[in-house]
Amino acid sequence: MKRDFYEPSKSSKLMRLFWNAAGADRYILERTTYGDKVKYLCLGGIIIATGLMAALAGGYAFYTIFEPRGNALNSFQTAKDIAGSYDAIHIPTLFKASIFGVFWGLIIFNIDRFIVTSTGKGDGTENITGKELVGALPRIIMGSVIALTISKPVEIRMFKTEIDVKLHEKQMEQQQAYKAKTDSLFATELASKDKEIAKIEQDLSAKILRHADLEKQYIEEARLITVGPRALAIKAQMELVAKEIDGLQNHPDYLRIKAEKKEIEKKREADLASSEKVAAGLDGLLERIKIAHEISGTTISLFITLLFMVIELTPIFFKLMLIKSPYDFMEENIKELIKAENGIEVKANYYQDKKGYEKDLVINHQVLRLLKEKIQLLEAQSELSQQAVESWKEKKKQDIHQDPDSYIKEQPETA
Known part of the structure; x- marks a missing residue:
């Protein structure tokens, strides 16, 4: 029916999308005032924006958790050298993070939509009474938790460069501490083997010196006179000492101890080589959040969290402060008509x-x-x-x- 005093404006597809996100009734809104249409358009826009932010934050958090571990500055240097960019992206992890981000965004979107649509309009005035606040408290708590989960990944992305530098320092400290601990663990075993080897090599050195002295005597004796009984005796002693030297050098205990020492050194080198991998394990979401708090301080971190809480909780308080408009009266009228049509009476x-x-x-x-x-x-x-x-x-x-x-x-x- 065409009115003489007011003609409602037509709605676009985008406007109807936002209405749907806000849980508003399109049939009523298309027959009500422009102010009602804008109110629910803004309300739906906030809910959709929150879902998009949750998708980005969740995807980034998932990427940070599952990206390949390494030196915090390795990706920075590699990307700069290869592609002239300062962000090396691991494509498989990015693909998984994108799927998770979309899934997480849809979850938050539906939770927000439920919270907003289930929140009443209070007493229909701009004032928020204590009773209204108590009734909305569960929704406020849920919204605060959602805001917290969104704000932290965004916070670590905002301070990514500073976090990478600080994290690199911590990784280096972790690596050095691991090396020192590894050296101390193997030092006792190596010292014990060195002591056993030194004892055998001391006897071996003495026999080598003895062999050299006998060889010198034999050469002098054979040069002065023809090879006689003395020279032959010296040669016999020299051959005996050579056998003793060979026996010590190839003794099973000596060879075993040297092999054991070599194995210990090889194991130590392997553990030291893995120190970089161990230090890289420090690169996690929790560690980045801790460093972000250290860098930004309590004030900035709290401000970012409160900012997202305001965005998340605005629709709830917005609905509590709404003054009853033609949309609300028309909605109540339709509800009463439906109840009457189905024979429902409420006293x-x-x-x-x-x-x-x-x-x-x-x-x-x-x-x-x-x-x-x-x-x-x-x-x-x-x-x-x-x-x-x-x-x-x-x-x-x-x-x-x-x-x-x-x-x-x-x-x-x-x-």
Whole structure:
């Protein structure tokens, strides 16, 4: 019907999308004032924006958790050298993070949508009373938790460069501490093996010196005179010492101890080589959040969190402060029409419960009508059944009266 005093503006697809996000009724909004349309448009925009921010924050958090571990500055240097960019992206992790981000954003969007649509309009005035605040408290707590989960990934992304530098310093400290601990763990074992080897090599050195001295004597003796008994005796001693040297050098205990020392050194080198990998494990989401708090300080971190809490909680307080408008009265009218159409009567503040709270009485007239019809039907069926039994009884009596012998023969014989 065309009005002379007011003609509603047409809605666009984008506007209807935002209305749907806010849980508003398109049928009513298209017939109400422009102010109502804008209010629910803004409300839906906040909910959609929160879902998008949650998707980005969740995706980044997931990427930070599952990206390949390494030196905090490695990706910075590699990307700069290869592509002229300062961000090296791991494509498989990015793909998984994108899927998770979309999924997380949809979850937050639906939770926000439920929180906002389930929040009433209070008493229809701009004031938020204590009773309204208490009623909205569970939704406020849920919204605060959601805001916190969104703000932290955003915070670590804002301070990413500073966090990478600080994290690199911590990784280097961790690496040096791990190396020192590794060296101290293997130092005792290596010292024990060195002591055993030194004892054997001390005897070996003495025999080598003895062999060298005998060789010198033999050369001098053979140069002065022909090889005589003394030279032969020296040569025999020299050969004996050479055998002793060879025996010590190839002794099983000596070879075993050297092999054990080599294995210990190899294991130590392997552990030292893994120190960089161990230090890289320090690069996690929790560690980055801690460093972000150290860098930004309590004030800035709190300000960022409060900013997201304001964005998240605005729709809740916004609905509590809404003044009743034509949309609200039309919505109530439609609800009453639907209840009347379905035979539902509500008597407000009809009785008090045990605690003294006034309660509404809900009468479902259609249910009562069906119940009465069902009761009457059952009563009629019972009455007809009774009449049928009486008629059958009378007919049997007549049959017995006309032919009692036939009735007696039909009875089963008793034992």
